[in-house]
Amino acid sequence: MKTFLRAGWMGVAAACATLSALAFEGRVSLAMKGEKGGEQVIDFVTKGDLVRMEPKAAEAAGTAMIMNGAKQEMTILMPRERMYMVMPMRGAPAQSGGSGESTAKIEKTGRTEKILGYDCDEYVVTDKGDSTAMWITEQLGSFMGLGTGNPMGGMMGGRKAKADGAAWEQLLKGKKGWFPLRVVSRDAHGKEKFHLEAKKIEPDTLPDDLFAPPAGFQKFAMPAMGGFGG
Template sequence: MVTKKLLTVLILFSATLFVFPQKGFEGKLAMTIEAAGQKTSMDYLMKGDKIRIEVKDGEASAVIMDNKAKKMIVVIPSQKMYMELDNGKKGKNKSESNLKKKQSMDEMKKTGETKKINGYTCEKWVMNDNNRNIEAWVTEELGNFFFAQNPMGGNDGPAWQKEFEGKSFFPMQVVEKDAKGNVESKMEVTKVEKTSLSSDLFKAPAGYHKMEIPGMGSMKMK
């Protein structure tokens, strides 16, 4: 049975950034994401080309992303179930979509302003995207990261993600405001913990039933 919680998790992660460590970092990040009047707390566990995202609010749930295998696993502990999504084909109009998005926004610009966040030196970047002002504090001290695309298909994620793709930048804090200065969304890393993680955390749990949902969109990942 597909629960409301499962659908909520899938919708949440269709709009959330996915960040994979290319080198140098293994451990856990505590994060919060605020949007549409709701605040969600989560942990990002990173190991090699895999991440595990644990939602801390409400019913326990987790999403595992495997970049090498091109898979996403959604785990629902309360039902001892999991669902697996495979990488789908890239959309035919992806290049056209990216071009339009590029034309509608200004590139991220460094301000030269720096501050420490969670013990890491971060620099402030700013940009404008369709009359939304975006402020990002990024660090170069956590290795080379990149962003996976929307795992449910459809849009390619926030424009600011495109500016950081493939570069040695990791966003510690990102705030998006509308033309009037009202905060629309905020993503923030609240704690960084370097630690060795078990490989079992990045697999479907033993004894869990695999759930099949016909018609679910395939995942896109670079």
């Protein structure tokens, strides 16, 4: 189980720790695919400062992660063991920005599209030969990155892990209220290297206990894991 937590879906989900849906309450399903193929689908269940991430892969076996933005902590649920563990989210999104100057540029194209019923504007980010098209809605709260501070953060972007995530992620961190429903990154030769697409959006009124460990689960402390998110 330790190996799964360290190297499996948790790496990707933990990298999404900075997702914050400020107004939207409900469920968003995002499918992500990197250069090597192999689609991953993660459901984000959001309510205020709370986000519950549920990977849909069979090997996840019901494992989920709960992010508490107010407390800056994450709780990982392990149903097979009937256990959970809590660790800090180090480094709030607002503090992110990278240690060096970004070379990325963002441009609003003027094109619009309705994705799953939500109005989106297209933005294009260019950085060091790479080009990323993002379709952004302002109706689902804020999305602040897939790669911040996580050793596997760059995996889904088809690049090595980096502390601040991909260029498009860094730009989104400072845009309160922006949420991407589609992201397509291509290299200088036009080859697609990352694709993110919203598959389903379900507004709902959610119970508070969905964002807490179930009754009967025991707390487990894993040594030397550190915090995610910064």
